[in-house]
Amino acid sequence: MSTGQMHPGMHPIDDDLVRRLIAGQFPRWAELAVERVPSSGTVNAMYRLGGDMVVRLPLVQGGAKDVSMERERLPRLAPRLPTAIPEVLAAGEPAEGYPWPWAVYRWLAGQNPEPGALSEPLLLAGDLAAFVAAMRAITLPGAPQAHRGGPVASLDAETRAAIEELRGIPQEGVDCDAAAAVWQEALRAPGRQGPPVWLHADLMPGNLLVDGSRLTSVIDFGCLGVGDPACDLFPAWNLLPADARKVFREALGVDDATWIRGRGRTLSQALIALPYYRRTNPAMAHNARHVIRAVLGEA
Incomplete structure (x- = not known):
């Protein structure tokens, strides 16, 4: 999906490296086919292993900690969620010149949903709300x-810098004054009243798998932890049309302050992503443009 190097410090990964890692550490799978999985992901490379497994390898050092975190956390989360999530089958170690931990997961079937191409978005909105509600209800100790x-204020400097950068890219056509106004509204909104809740915290279309209009799996829990429940409202603007957005909000019982923070957080992510990925990750840039249009069209 990339047309250039997304991040500094990316480690080169190819089919041959994956085959060598598998053969050296999991020889029982050495004869299975290895095939790169096209992905808009920004932190990991994915390789299909045989028919029912996938190898996930961090592209940058910052993604390496996710492997051990998911190995520990996902088995405890899985029985508490209404939707399938990744299952770690084996944890690999650095070798063959590859410097970070990596893992083998069970393959989860499905397709990434596409904004504007959902056949029954109201059904998907209900499924997403059920997943978010189940995450919020988790009470496991030791949450990161x-x-x-x-x-929200912790994102202020980076968000304002992105708005100013987009002012210098007029071909993107972003109404930067309108974006700044929406962001300012999010900063003014009352903060979270109550304890933090468990969050996936990265509910992008690329981290969702669907069969038709039904949510079948949620993947990539690298941002997992507790925090402001507004963080898991991303699908309202990065995926769902206006009528489904309303269903999603009503199913979760979201108050005005949380909704405004969620909209601001989703816009912030898009504003930061667009100038960063516009030349290296077309899918991420495309979704960022969609979010900006959706948020500013609603404001």
């Missing part, structure tokens, strides 16, 4: 802080 889970 979710990535992006802190106060």
